[in-house]
Amino acid sequence: MTDLAAPCPDIRTNRLPHEDYQANFGDCHPALTRHEARVEASRCYYCYDAPCVEACPTGIDVPGFIRRIATGNLHGAAVTILDANIMGGMCSRVCPTEILCEQRCVRTQADQHPVAIGALQRHATDALLARGEQPFRRAPDSGRRVAVVGAGPAGLSCAHRLARLGHQVTLIEARAKPGGLNEYGIAAYKTVDDFAQREVAFILGIGSIELVTGKALGQDVSLTDLRQSHDAVFLGLGHNAVRALGVDGENLPGVRNATDFIAQLRQADDKAQFPIGRRVVVIGGGNTAVDAAVQARRLGADEVTIAYRRGKAQMSATGDEQDWAQTNGVALRLHARPRRILGDARGVQAVEFEDTREAGAAFTIAADMVLKAIGQYFLPTPLQGSRDLEPLEIDRDRIVVDADRQTSLPGVFAGGDCITGVDLTVTAVEDGKIAALAIDRLLRG
Amino acid sequence: MSSLISNFVGIKSPNPLWLASAPPTDKAYNVVRAFKAGWGGVVWKTLGEDPPIVNVSSRYGAIGFNGAAIAGFNNIELITDRPLALNLAEIKQVKRDWPDRAVVVSLMVPCTEASWKAILGPVEDTGCDGIELNFGCPHGMSERGMGAAVGQVPDYVEMVTRWCKQHSRLPVIVKLTPNITNILLPARAAKRGGADAVSLINTIQSITAIDLDRMAPEPVVDGKGTHGGYCGPAVKPIALRMVAEIARDPECRGMAISGIGGISTWRDAAEFIACGASTVQVCTAVMHHGFRIVEDMAEGLTTWMAGKGYTEVRDFCGAAIPNFVHWDDLNLNYKTLARIDQERCIQCGKCHIACEDTSHQAIAARRDGAERHYEVIDAECVGCNLCAHVCPVEDCITMVPVDRGLPPRTWKQHPNNPMRQDAAD
Numbered sequence: 036m037t038d039l040a041a042p043c044p045d046i047r048t049n050r051l052p053h054e055d056y057q058a059n060f061g062d063c064h065p066a067l068t069r070h071e072a073r074v075e076a077s078r079c080y081y082c083y084d085a086p087c088v089e090a091c092p093t094g095i096d097v098p099g100f101i102r103r104i105a106t107g108n109l110h111g112a113a114v115t116i117l118d119a120n121i122m123g124g125m126c127s128r129v130c131p132t133e134i135l136c137e138q139r140c141v142r143t144q145a146d147q148h149p150v151a152i153g154a155l156q157r158h159a160t161d162a163l164l165a166r167g168e169q170p171f172r173r174a175p176d177s178g179r180r181v182a183v184v185g186a187g188p189a190g191l192s193c194a195h196r197l198a199r200l201g202h203q204v205t206l207i208e209a210r211a212k213p214g215g216l217n218e219y220g221i222a223a224y225k226t227v228d229d230f231a232q233r234e235v236a237f238i239l240g241i242g243s244i245e246l247v248t249g250k251a252l253g254q255d256v257s258l259t260d261l262r263q264s265h266d267a268v269f270l271g272l273g274h275n276a277v278r279a280l281g282v283d284g285e286n287l288p289g290v291r292n293a294t295d296f297i298a299q300l301r302q303a304d305d306k307a308q309f310p311i312g313r314r315v316v317v318i319g320g321g322n323t324a325v326d327a328a329v330q331a332r333r334l335g336a337d338e339v340t341i342a343y344r345r346g347k348a349q350m351s352a353t354g355d356e357q358d359w360a361q362t363n364g365v366a367l368r369l370h371a372r373p374r375r376i377l378g379d380a381r382g383v384q385a386v387e388f389e390d391t392r393e394a395g396a397a398f399t400i401a402a403d404m405v406l407k408a409i410g411q412y413f414l415p416t417p418l419q420g421s422r423d424l425e426p427l428e429i430d431r432d433r434i435v436v437d438a439d440r441q442t443s444l445p446g447v448f449a450g451g452d453c454i455t456g457v458d459l460t461v462t463a464v465e466d467g468k469i470a471a472l473a474i475d476r477l478l479r480g
Numbered sequence: 481m482s483s484l485i486s487n488f489v490g491i492k493s494p495n496p497l498w499l500a501s502a503p504p505t506d507k508a509y510n511v512v513r514a515f516k517a518g519w520g521g522v523v524w525k526t527l528g529e530d531p532p533i534v535n536v537s538s539r540y541g542a543i544g545f546n547g548a549a550i551a552g553f554n555n556i557e558l559i560t561d562r563p564l565a566l567n568l569a570e571i572k573q574v575k576r577d578w579p580d581r582a583v584v585v586s587l588m589v590p591c592t593e594a595s596w597k598a599i600l601g602p603v604e605d606t607g608c609d610g611i612e613l614n615f616g617c618p619h620g621m622s623e624r625g626m627g628a629a630v631g632q633v634p635d636y637v638e639m640v641t642r643w644c645k646q647h648s649r650l651p652v653i654v655k656l657t658p659n660i661t662n663i664l665l666p667a668r669a670a671k672r673g674g675a676d677a678v679s680l681i682n683t684i685q686s687i688t689a690i691d692l693d694r695m696a697p698e699p700v701v702d703g704k705g706t707h708g709g710y711c712g713p714a715v716k717p718i719a720l721r722m723v724a725e726i727a728r729d730p731e732c733r734g735m736a737i738s739g740i741g742g743i744s745t746w747r748d749a750a751e752f753i754a755c756g757a758s759t760v761q762v763c764t765a766v767m768h769h770g771f772r773i774v775e776d777m778a779e780g781l782t783t784w785m786a787g788k789g790y791t792e793v794r795d796f797c798g799a800a801i802p803n804f805v806h807w808d809d810l811n812l813n814y815k816t817l818a819r820i821d822q823e824r825c826i827q828c829g830k831c832h833i834a835c836e837d838t839s840h841q842a843i844a845a846r847r848d849g850a851e852r853h854y855e856v857i858d859a860e861c862v863g864c865n866l867c868a869h870v871c872p873v874e875d876c877i878t879m880v881p882v883d884r885g886l887p888p889r890t891w892k893q894h895p896n897n898p899m900r901q902d903a904a905d
Contacts, residue, residue, distance in 0.1 A: 073547055074547055076547070077546045077547025077548075078547075080828045080830065080872050081830075082827075082828040082829050082830065083828070083829030083830060083832055083833035083845075084829045084832075084845065084852060085828075085829070086827065086850065086852070089850065105546070105547070139850075141826040141827055141828045142826075144826040144827075145826045145872065145873055
């Protein structure tokens with residue numbers, strides 16, 4: 036792997052036969068059939084005070100919805116899920132259930148195999164979305180308007196709940212499409228067939244939500260203006276910055292942010308036309324690193340290595356994600372901290388690492404492409420220029436909120452990745468829901 | 481080494497596991513397959529007078545339970561729909577080819593002596609081992625004055641049994657219908673008529689399900705349905721009780737019993753034998769899984785018997801009957817308490833909610849962070865067993881007897897019983 040004599044970086048398209056792309060970027064966990072769902076649902080013990088419910092950040096009544104599947108009440112199952120989590124469909128695809136509901140399933144103690152809660156949730160919600168019905172009705176119009184900034188999971192969840200509660204919502208999104216990381220930040224094979232957009236359409240289908248895309252906070256609209264024009268504001272800004280390695284060679288051609296790689300790949304209609312290196316090094320230890328590395332392999336890269344500076348146990352990628360990477364032929368190089376990236380104007384050639392367990396020990400891994408996935412954060416730049424930025428408290432790159440998700444500014448709420456806490460779709464959805472309920476209480480005095 | 485060799489009222493078979501008179505025993509092809517698989521005997525599907533009856537399409541209904549198919553099964557098929565001569569010829573051939581197996585022929589003809597007399601001769605000529613009188617079929621035939629219509633009238637049972645004993649040298653087994661208030665009445669009638677044995681239960685009148693789209697009972701025949709005969713695992717408790725009831729009845733003593741009703745495993749067979757049956761008959765389980773289940777049934781029964789030191793079936797036949805008593809013979813001073821094995825507990829909370837909502841509020845639910853603790857409140861526990869039954873984990877909740885230092889006392893002696901026996905008794 037230290038073939039420094041290699042010529043120009045080998046980055047190209049069409050590494051695989053065309054039909055392979057379809058298989059590689061198809062549904063990685065196909066939906067349960069009706070039979071599979073019935074069999075799996077019958078495994079649920081229908082616990083009292085079920086630990087899985089507690090483990091779900093949105094508190095879905097898991098035994099309740101699974102029992103409904105078992106009895107053939109699929110509609111009721113979907114409504115039970117969506118009532119707690121309007122993004123139950125996406126969460127069933129992307130939630131790390133192995134560290135949430137399924138980890139707490141009592142079946143893990145009874146026979147080592149938890150009920151496939153995520154797959155069952157998808158079974159129920161897919162059926163409802165396929166029928167194109169709206170399970171919830173808006174309450175009578177309150178006459179109040181709320182601005183929701185960011186049409187990612189937090190913003191969409193908040194907007195939907197506000198609409199359900201009878202408020203008018205202006206949903207402002209900087210990017211061209213709504214969905215946030217559901218649209219731009221998840222491996223393609225986790226959410227196929229344009230599911231993210233179909234789910235957004237379902238959420239907006241409740242009505243009373245005016246979606247405005249291509250308008251960025253701090254550039255096209257300010258928080259001050261929004262506070263004047265609306266009765267309350269919710270900020271679901273997400274991450275807007277990627278951590279830099281801070282090493283030489285970071286700006287060489289072929290060195291990219293994993294998040295950009297993932298986002299562009301998601302938007303690419305023809306994956307065969309997406310250029311990929313023959314040897315790819317992904318730096319980082321989280322789920323973003325895994326999403327990038329596995330997709331690099333599935334684009335046809337011969338050698339893909341995830342290099343992480345600490346041990347396996349410290350990786351923020353879950354055990355299932357680590358297994359998934361290895362199943363897909365991704366090599367895991369632990370205790371490897373990048374020292375510099377080698378290359379020239381033509382591109383990257385290798386990454387030089389030091390072994391974090393042994394002072395002075397160094398090694399290189401040859402690379403045609405380097406993807407950086409060492410973390411994202413929130414920069415408060417969108418809030419700058421707002422005349423009352425001062426009281427909006429920010430701590431360690433996150434907006435400070437109380438239990439109701441209210442910021443230090445009255446009437447301004449926030450949720451999702453821009454506030455403190457775990458960065459998961461499901462927690463963002465819960466933030467949006469909690470904030471909407473708090474905004475409703477505030478507006479109704 | 482334990483042996484399953486069976487001699488049932490003179491009918492010999494290598495094991496007491498027979499197939500009941502039903503669709504699986506309607507023709508030689510199936511019966512030969514059953515014998516090849518290892519079944520000890522068959523009761524040939526009921527013969528009647530020509531012209532043969534006509535069956536409908538479809539014929540079966542079923543209920544599943546919690547994802548498993550066929551917890552209960554129901555049929556609206558009648559007796560054989562093949563010509564009498566064809567059945568007789570096949571029976572003769574099969575018995576000739578399989579001399580060591582029991583071949584019993586089930587019969588159902590109109591309730592006249594001439595009809596019964598007429599069919600007995602040709603049946604006996606097949607060389608079969610015995611006859612079973614179908615007094616149980618609960619649908620189709622009963623409306624024509626046969627099957628359950630006879631079985632529900634003890635006098636008819638006695639009369640027809642007597643005719644058969646009179647006009648045939650073959651052992652007579654009377655198959656009883658459970659669609660009657662007191663099973664002892666037809667059983668005693670059979671005894672009075674001279675029956676060698678009774679077999680029970682036949683199927684129970686039932687509607688398994690309503691098709692909610694077609695608004696008709698299942699199975700739906702051109703938009704309509706009818707009641708059928710219920711069988712399968714769900715009826716086992718009903719059958720077991722009726723078998724035991726006859727086994728302990730002094731008036732029925734000496735009459736053999738062939739147990740039928742939801743028998744699917746060697747354990748089921750052992751339970752029927754323990755309740756006084758000396759052969760058992762199976763149908764639904766083979767219709768569900770095929771004839772091969774007999775391998776495990778025979779093997780499991782033999783292994784279990786060896787473990788218990790029983791060398792043959794009669795060693796434990798009826799062994800549970802002395803302990804099958806009337807409610808007022810139960811010891812009211814006996815007390816058990818539920819015990820939860822916290823090591824095995826998976827914290828599903830089912831014991832708590834069952835006891836809290838529907839019983840005695842005797843299982844406390846405590847939380848210690850994410851950990852749940854379910855603990856029995858001894859002072860409230862009446863030892864009812866509900867928690868042990870709802871617990872999904874084997875041996876997690878057990879019922880432990882507590883010594884209260886009290887002598888046994890039944891309701892007959894209890895002070896709360898105004899009709900109690902005199903203390904001097």
